[in-house]
Amino acid sequence: MSTKILVCRWDPYILSALRAEGAEVALLFDTFEAAHFHVDEEVLKTLPYVFRINSFDDMDELGQVATELKGDGWIPDRVVSLSEFSQYGAGYLAQLLGCPQPTLEMALRTRDKRAMKQAVRAAGVAVTDFVPLRTSEVARGVRRTADELGFPVVVKPAAGLGTLGTSWVHSEEALSTLLQEAGGDNTEHFLLAEKPVRGDEFHVDAIWVDGVCKALGIMRYLRPRLAIETAGVGNGSVLLPHEEWAELYADVEDMHRRVNGALGIRDGITHLEFFKEPGERRIVFSEIASRFAGGGITQTWRALGDDLRIAWIKSVVDPGRAAPYADGEPSRYVGWINLAPSEEGKIVAEPSQADIDAFDYVLETVRQHGVGDEYGEPHPSAWCLFLIYGADSLEQFEERGQELEKALNGGFRTERAAA
Secondary structure, three states, X not given: OOOEEEEEOOOHHHHHHHHXXXXXXXXXXXXXXXXXXXXXXXXXXXXXXXXXXXXXXXXXXXXXXXXXXXXXXXXXXXXXXXXXXXXXXXXXXXXXXXXXXXXXXHHHHXXXXXXXXXXXXXXXXXXXXXXXXXXXXXXXXXXXXXXXXXXXXXXXXXXXXXXXXXXXXXXXXXXXXXXXXXXXXXXXXXXXXXXXXXXXXXXXXXEEEOOEEEEEXXXXXXXXXXXXXXXXXXXXXXXXXXXXXXXXXXXXXHHHHHHHHHHOOOOEXXXXXXXXXXXXXXXXXXXXEOOOOOOOHHHHHHHOEOOHHHHHHHHHHOOOOOOOEOOOOOOOEEEEEEEOOOOOEEEEEOOOHHHHHOOOOEEEEEEOOOOOOEEOOOOOXXXXXXXXXXXXXXXXXXXXXXXXXXXXXXXXXXXXXXX
């Protein structure tokens, strides 16, 4: 009997891979995805169930989906959420349909950074210092931030996505203004201020089955995410080989298990971020997401075996599968960078494949946007062209990244529409 999977989000790559592994897949997506993604109607016709809803936050709509599936006797083995914004919806559906994961409590603690950090700190893990903020209590929030953290601070939405909506704030006056503007719609908004952490920023991507780690890779960002000034410079990360970083892997796996216990994570794929100063062993937890990573992270793993998304899918369909590495674990430095235009507008020129092929250490080219596409503001998460490449050392990886940026970013050209 095939595994039944209810997928929350339109993602043709994941849908195709799940079906290739023999899963029976039902799909749920919302109006935002319908308007902004290229939903293939022909693919939809091949699925047993397709539900188009207004929002993953609409409990009434989600309840009706659950009723429909239960009435037909189509009960999924797993409910999977592929984005930040479907986490609560997936947890609610799982509860209604009798699936053990994801739980609503896990959804809360992986979406709301305040609940996340409080739970992780209570588990004995070092966490970035923070102050919760509310737009209805501006003066109190500013005073607490000044007293407990000082300035500058990093301010982010309590339930934000990556670096979007995150900003540096350097004074009480600036924080007061930010909170007043955020609450200008007369709706309560929740944020948090964090004390900046010194050191390098890392991310950990892992696959879990019934509490057991099936695969785990630590990658170091070339620059901390908030230090990136434009999308195409210093924007990437590199996978660290186990044998050279054995102590860090041991420390991170121990920390990750405590984080999972605090947040109720037993199954699925996770993307965790932490800070560590060079030469020091102490790890400081930043945040975690119960989804696969963005950027070129998952594709980097293809140089070792499976794309991380495929490895996760195999664990969903067949939990007994081995880890996805080609040779058991990474043995060289492989990673990715994002190349991008320096200005927004319609892309009218981009680096050619011939230009890229001149660098024999590039393993794969992944074009997220190309000629003819509109490219928005080049913020750190404005993905455009990923280059997956290898090196023999961390220093060589960084040097090669700078070489690629210098040689290829000039191949982009954008044009803005006439006013």
